[in-house]
Amino acid sequence: MKKINFKSFDKFINNSIKDCWNIPGLGIVIFNSNDILYKHVSGYSNLKNKKKLKENDKFCIASCSKSILCLTIALLIEKKKIPNIWEMTLAEIWSDKIHDDFKKVKIKQLATHNSGINGPQDDVENTPCLKNFQYLEKKLEKYDGLNARKKLTNIVLKNKSLYEPGLKFEYSNWGYGILGAILEKLMKKKYYQLIDEEIMKPLNIKAKYEKLFYGNNYVNGHYSLWWDNNCRNKLIPLKKNQFINSLCESPSGETWLSLIDSAKYCQIFLKALNNHDTLLKKSTIKFLTKPEFEDYAYGWFINKRNHIYHGGNFFHTTTHFHLFPDKDIGIVFFTNTNFPPAHKWSIIKELMKVI
16 A cells, blocks of 8 residues: 555644634544554543543544444354344334334344434424423433333334335434344343444453443533534533433444544454455455445445445534545544534545545
8 A cells, every 4th residue: 555645634634624613622543454544633622621632532423333233233143143133024023012114124224224213313293103202211211221222112113104114214313222122132231232242342442331421531522503603613511411311322322432442443344345354254344334225334324436434423522434445544533513514525535635
């Protein structure tokens, strides 16, 4: 692989990204299948107490974690610890006490967002089974994450689907919540214990799965009004325990990783796809990163240029994983505010100039 000069990219980050939108903290890692090639860590993890951002501080990676759940399932299938559930139906695995709309829905449709279920964050008023979501959330507060997920899954699946399964892409956090509950039922363990056993511990990654967002070595999110010219530089740090999810450790996104550990996780995809030794088979990664429905694979978006990516937004932090297997390059970048979407693509565009 040719030696890459990141001087122009570094200048772009410092002059065009870091300061122009008053970003509290920014972390970027560029890597190939063997090494870390570039690092940028600047700003604060918490503006209120002026705590400097460090490369090992943990961000909530939000929906970037969806591929981690899918990869765990694929590894368990590969090791014959569970059957090949992707082609099985909800009726086969969960129970027969589900609405007719869901009986023939395949498990892979939960992973690829065409199951007939959307998330409460998307369209609460028009989702019959989630109109009383706040009431349900309150009702389930007394249960731990595993039992709360199980009970809520039962409630969702007993109701009519929002749209006919298999006909359209409808991004669904609750689809992944149900996917996590299914894995827990099959393995009789919390989904994050399985993630740790199958992925994190073998890679020496220290992940956290928390319902809190605030503490030592955790990055504090900051609410930003970047779309409002009059308030563009106004950043509001979140208060302690402002966002606590009563359905804690949600498979849809409540995983906490550092910038470096996120790069280490993404590297295993590049390793497998570029025929390096790793804990995964190339065929497994090929399967997980091949579009299954529209441009979505198993926890990843795929574009026509073989660009594999996913973003996450939660607790007013923004995270992005991007892989370019043909060039053996990946990039992870995090900010601790709700990042303007245009900036994501400007960073990728600038990276493409130097690779």
